[in-house]
Amino acid sequence: MTDQETRHRQRRARFENLAHVVTEPLHRYLVRRTAPDMVEDVLSETMLVLWRRVDDVPGLGTGSPPDRDDVLPWCYGVARHCLANARRADGRRLRLVERLIGAQQESGAMAADHSDLHAALGALSELDREVVRLWAWEGLAPQQIAEVTRLTPNAVSVRLHRAKKKIAQQLQLERKNAERPGHKMNEGRSSQ
CATH class of the missing domain: 1.10.10.10 (Winged helix-like DNA-binding domain superfamily/Winged helix DNA-binding domain)
Structure with a gap:
């Protein structure tokens, strides 16, 4: 096994330990703060960020599952940012739909002319x-x-x-x- 493969396995094991500890609390955190149809998407995005930044998570050791109190505050911060991004994206989509409806109404008026x-x-x-x-x-x-x-x-x-x-x-x-x-x-x- 190469060094790269070993590092990848260790990284994966660290993430799996982290996910085992934080997934449920993050889910509860998001359920309390957003619409039900957004929870799973924001949780998925949060877990993706945690995977990418697993080396940056404070309190996450290389061995057994981490202490929840050590890693959860940082993970809540990630979830909070992911939720803010999702809300901004949702707002952009809503504004786009409103613009498209307005344009469609204008083009309908123009079509009559x-x-x-x-x-x-x-x-x-x-x-x-x-x-x-x-x-x-x-x-x-x-x-x-x-x-x-x-x-x-x-x-x-x-x-x-x-x-x-x-x-x-x-x-x-x-x-x-x-x-x-x-x-x-x-x-x-x-x-x-």
Whole structure:
């Protein structure tokens, strides 16, 4: 057995001794401080940090299981930091969801304003729609679109030109239909 293997086994044995002593108290600590659905995740993260920093745990000897009073305060500190990190991450996720909901509501309002454009896009093939979206919404040049779609730059340019032409024709048709003059209900009749 090499020195590295020996050190790894000793490190593993130290961690297992530590885990045997602190897992249950850390679990209770977390249950009292966070939502039930977060406890196991935070405990897992705490144990991962303890594994990484097993050499830094004060009071952890190389032999038999450590004295709980020697190691537990430091482990509580690790759990406390892991819990704070989890809460910050949860807050970031919540803010992201709120932003996405807001963006979705805005895009829904915009979709209502641009239904003719979305209809024109819908008339294109899926690949042509993607080429147009990459060009218009993401601001990519044909060379970059070619990398994304695995087409040649020339094929992208041709598809983009044809798609823009189809969209313009579709939008003109929509405008003509919307502006078609109609007859007024009382046109040509007397008001008698």
